[in-house]
Amino acid sequence: MKKHLKDIKRIQYSVDKSNYNYILDQSERTIHFPAFQKFLQTLNQEDFLLYPSTDNFKSKISKHFGVRTNEIFLCPGSEIGIKSVIEAFTDGGRVISSDPSFPMYKIYSELYQCEFFGIPHEKDYTISMEKILSNITHETELIILANPNSPMGEYKSVDEIRILLEQGVPTLIDEAYIEFTNKDSVQWLMHEYPNLMVLRTFSKAYGAGGCRVGMVFSNPNNIEILSKFRQCYEVTNVSIKWCEFLMDNYEYVDSYVQDTIQEKKKLISLMKNFDIIDSNLSWIHFNNEIDNADTIRIFDKHKVLAKFCTLPKFYYDVPHDDRKNWCRLGIQPNITNQQFIKELL
Numbered sequence: 001m002k003k004h005l006k007d008i009k010r011i012q013y014s015v016d017k018s019n020y021n022y023i024l025d026q027s028e029r030t031i032h033f034p035a036f037q038k039f040l041q042t043l044n045q046e047d048f049l050l051y052p053s054t055d056n057f058k059s060k061i062s063k064h065f066g067v068r069t070n071e072i073f074l075c076p077g078s079e080i081g082i083k084s085v086i087e088a089f090t091d092g093g094r095v096i097s098s099d100p101s102f103p104m105y106k107i108y109s110e111l112y113q114c115e116f117f118g119i120p121h122e123k124d125y126t127i128s129m130e131k132i133l134s135n136i137t138h139e140t141e142l143i144i145l146a147n148p149n150s151p152m153g154e155y156k157s158v159d160e161i162r163i164l165l166e167q168g169v170p171t172l173i174d175e176a177y178i179e180f181t182n183k184d185s186v187q188w189l190m191h192e193y194p195n196l197m198v199l200r201t202f203s204k205a206y207g208a209g210g211c212r213v214g215m216v217f218s219n220p221n222n223i224e225i226l227s228k229f230r231q232c233y234e235v236t237n238v239s240i241k242w243c244e245f246l247m248d249n250y251e252y253v254d255s256y257v258q259d260t261i262q263e264k265k266k267l268i269s270l271m272k273n274f275d276i277i278d279s280n281l282s283w284i285h286f287n288n289e290i291d292n293a294d295t296i297r298i299f300d301k302h303k304v305l306a307k308f309c310t311l312p313k314f315y316y317d318v319p320h321d322d323r324k325n326w327c328r329l330g331i332q333p334n335i336t337n338q339q340f341i342k343e344l345l
């Protein structure tokens with residue numbers, strides 16, 4: 001066994017979601033698609049018997065997302081895109097990201113024996129661009145920034161991303177939640193900056209977390225390098241069909257996203273008695289004077305699955321919120337009409 005693996009801890013997040021009436025912990029879509037029965041009729045035995053071919057799927061992705069087919073690296077979930085980027089673009093140097101951020105950035109960096117350097121959040125839960133820039137060293141091989149950032153939800157503008165790209169370090173902008181910002185992807189910058197890679201997923205706004213389909217978009221040169229780590233068959237036939245169905249029926253995706261955004265606004269306006277941290281993501285953090293004791297009771301009663309956590313700590317010795325049970329609540333359309341929210345308010 002490789003010696004460094006001894007110190008790498010993996011936590012398996014495993015919850016039996018069939019025990020819950022509301023699944024609001026991982027930004028999964030839980031509202032059913034209206035035309036699902038119609039989709040099922042498109043499946044056939046060959047989808048299960050034969051190895052998948054991805055050419056037509058890539059053409060569809062190309063048209064839908066506005067990239068060329070040779071600018072697409074397909075992967076079984078965008079988290080494997082992260083792994084492949086670290087595999088292909090690092091050689092034991094520094095990987096800069098934010099802290100906290102999506103945990104797999106750190107785990108894959110450590111698995112590939114890189115120094116993971118997480119920039120701590122500022123007091124207002126933003127990540128300082130100056131601090132990212134001042135921590136770029138000769139050893140820095142990769143920058144990974146989620147935009148909007150997870151879990152606190154800051155969004156960096158195109159101009160700020162440009163400043164980062166100007167440094168010339170390979171940079172992965174993870175846009176797993178970009179649809180919830182109603183802003184455009186920065187993928188078009190890849191024609192200007194050869195060091196830019198953009199990560200997209202079908203798991204969040206598209207509602208296909210169970211299908212495991214993600215993509216890295218970059219210039220053909222980077223895609224060729226990444227493709228050395230391509231899995232033999234990246235995605236299944238059934239996943240391809242479901243994601244094609246979603247692209248063909250994008251109005252279902254978009255209306256879900258717009259409803260989620262509106263509903264988040266409405267919920268925040270109703271939660272006057274709570275401390276709330278809004279985000280550019282599909283969730284909020286909230287707490288109250290009794291550290292959400294009543295929230296936990298109401299959520300248990302109505303079988304609501306959400307995350308309870310502390311807020312990120314700062315490096316500096318500043319007074320900080322010590323409450324242990326900030327609720328990270330995923331928002332879904334019509335949430336404000338649910339009984340558990342009415343009882344909470």
Ligand SMILES: Cc1ncc(COP(=O)(O)O)c(C=O)c1O
Pocket residue numbers: 076077078079080102146150174176200201202203209212213214
């Ligand atoms: C910021 C971010 N990036 C990437 C991922 C990976 O998503 P997936 O592998 O389902 O595409 C997640 C999952 O939660 C995430 O939060």
